Amino acid sequence: xxxVAGWIAIAALLGAACGSSESIIVAAxxxxxxxxxxxxxxxxxxxxxxxxxxxxxxxxxxxxxxxxRGEVDVLITHDPAGEEQFMAEGRGIQRYPFIRNDFLIAGxxxxxxxxRGSGALEAFRRMKDSPxxxxxxxxxTHKKEQALAKAAGVELGxxxxxxxxxxxxxxxxxxxxxxxxxxxxxxxxxxxxLDLEPLVQGDSLLANPYxxxxxxxxxxxxxxxxxxxxxxxxxxxxxSMLLKxxxxx
Amino acid sequence: MIIPWDPQLIExxxxxxxxSGSATLLSLLVGVPFGAWxxxxxxxxxxxxxxxxYTAMGFPTVAVGLLVMMLLWRSSPxxxxxxxxTVKAMILSQVIIASPVAAGLVHAAVDAVPKRIxxxxxxLGVSRRMADYAVLREARIGLLVAAMAxxxxxxxxxxxxxxxxxxxxxxxxxxTTAIVQEARMGRFDTAVALSVIxxxxxxxxxxxxxxxxxKKSPEWTS
Numbered sequence: 110x111x112x113v114a115g116w117i118a119i120a121a122l123l124g125a126a127c128g129s130s131e132s133i134i135v136a137a138x139x140x141x142x143x144x145x146x147x148x149x150x151x152x153x154x155x156x157x158x159x160x161x162x163x164x165x166x167x168x169x170x171x172x173x174x175x176x177x178r179g180e181v182d183v184l185i186t187h188d189p190a191g192e193e194q195f196m197a198e199g200r201g202i203q204r205y206p207f208i209r210n211d212f213l214i215a216g217x218x219x220x221x222x223x224x225r226g227s228g229a230l231e232a233f234r235r236m237k238d239s240p241x242x243x244x245x246x247x248x249x250t251h252k253k254e255q256a257l258a259k260a261a262g263v264e265l266g267x268x269x270x271x272x273x274x275x276x277x278x279x280x281x282x283x284x285x286x287x288x289x290x291x292x293x294x295x296x297x298x299x300x301x302x303l304d305l306e307p308l309v310q311g312d313s314l315l316a317n318p319y320x321x322x323x324x325x326x327x328x329x330x331x332x333x334x335x336x337x338x339x340x341x342x343x344x345x346x347x348x349s350m351l352l353k354x355x356x357x358x
Numbered sequence: 359m360i361i362p363w364d365p366q367l368i369e370x371x372x373x374x375x376x377x378s379g380s381a382t383l384l385s386l387l388v389g390v391p392f393g394a395w396x397x398x399x400x401x402x403x404x405x406x407x408x409x410x411x412y413t414a415m416g417f418p419t420v421a422v423g424l425l426v427m428m429l430l431w432r433s434s435p436x437x438x439x440x441x442x443x444t445v446k447a448m449i450l451s452q453v454i455i456a457s458p459v460a461a462g463l464v465h466a467a468v469d470a471v472p473k474r475i476x477x478x479x480x481x482l483g484v485s486r487r488m489a490d491y492a493v494l495r496e497a498r499i500g501l502l503v504a505a506m507a508x509x510x511x512x513x514x515x516x517x518x519x520x521x522x523x524x525x526x527x528x529x530x531x532x533x534t535t536a537i538v539q540e541a542r543m544g545r546f547d548t549a550v551a552l553s554v555i556x557x558x559x560x561x562x563x564x565x566x567x568x569x570x571x572x573k574k575s576p577e578w579t580s
Contacts (some may be wrong), residue, residue, distance in 0.1 A: 273520055
């Protein structure tokens with residue numbers, strides 16, 4: 110009996126491995142992927158619908174570029190200006206507002222520039238000549254750094270352009286006693302290992318809204334047409350269930 | 359294809375060569391004597407040491423990066439050096455990666471030299487040091503290959519330099535980390551261009567080393 114059960118299990122595994130389950134490719138901001146925020150939902154979605162979800166961590170700039178090339182079916186990004194342009198180019202079918210994960214400005218407890226408790230723009234003006242650890246990678250956070258500096262009318266003089274993801278940028282800020290713009294979810298995750306304090310938060314300019322975009326499939330040859338139709342209906346289902354889930358919480 | 363020929367690119371290429379070149383030279387200082395010693399001397403447990411050495415040749419670079427990072431961050435014993443996110447930390451982790459490669463290949467090259475050469479030299483009454491030198495001379499092509507492999511293992515690695523260097527523009531950005539970043543930002547054409555430049559630079563260096571060996575060969579074999 111045991112051998113029979115074993116063979117059935119192996120057959121089932123083989124069937125699943127080369128089986129007919131359709132996959133949807135979702136590119137989400139690295140923050141969302143690294144925090145495993147989406148994992149419980151994806152598990153549930155896969156179980157209930159039989160679709161296979163491939164989640165890729167991509168900075169917002171990278172994700173939108175992948176969408177332009179038709180490599181992904183669903184985008185979860187946080188770069189409002191880039192998203193608007195993407196929609197204007199006709200590359201998205203629909204864009205929905207998703208969760209918010211607001212930014213804050215953190216820095217060394219000494220706060221040499223004296224930004225504690227000020228507004229975001231005033232903080233950028235005061236940080237003008239202080240070390241500032243920049244993401245420098247076209248991510249949603251990097252776009253926000255640039256937008257805030259521009260709105261404040263300053264150029265941060267001592268930018269440390271890290272370009273190695275949020276975890277290493279935070280650690281570099283810690284090592285160099287620098288200020289940093291970071292989303293609150295990531296910051297609270299790393300805070301116990303860092304000697305940095307949240308200094309500016311709650312300003313409406315630090316809002317960090319995420320959007321979900323259903324990407325328009327690229328034109329495919331006749332053999333791919335069927336597949337792509339199934340995939341985009343899967344993408345629609347994924348997005349409607351995710352939105353329902355997010356706003357139920 | 360867009361090749362971004364700007365001063366920053368040239369600086370990044372030079373930094374790659376400096377970091378990996380220094381790491382290679384330092385790794386040879388460690389690897390050549392150790393590899394040669396291991397091949398010439400006999401002792402109990404030698405095979406275990408050799409097996410460990412060969413394992414270390416394929417050590418994952420990210421694991422080395424992780425180790426060096428944890429050694430260097432501020433709360434750790436070596437944190438006072440303030441090496442993390444500097445070129446020094448990158449050289450340190452690449453020395454750790456390249457040394458086993460150099461030592462392993464030197465060991466293999468010296469081990470392949472017939473034992474009688476050393477015995478003959480000793481029999482002729484030269485000192486042990488001179489006999490060892492004779493063996494190294496026989497293994498010289500192996501030594502050159504070891505140097506090239508050590509350089510190749512570090513010029514192409516991204517895992518450790520990303521982790522301990524942080525890919526900071528103008529400070530610790532090298533070719534491999536720049537390629538990762540360009541690809542991450544969706545600028546695939548620039549990433550491809552940088553890859554081609556990296557491979558080209560690496561080819562020129564290996565070509566140079568190979569020619570150097572060729573030129574010197576007749577003189578050495580005399």
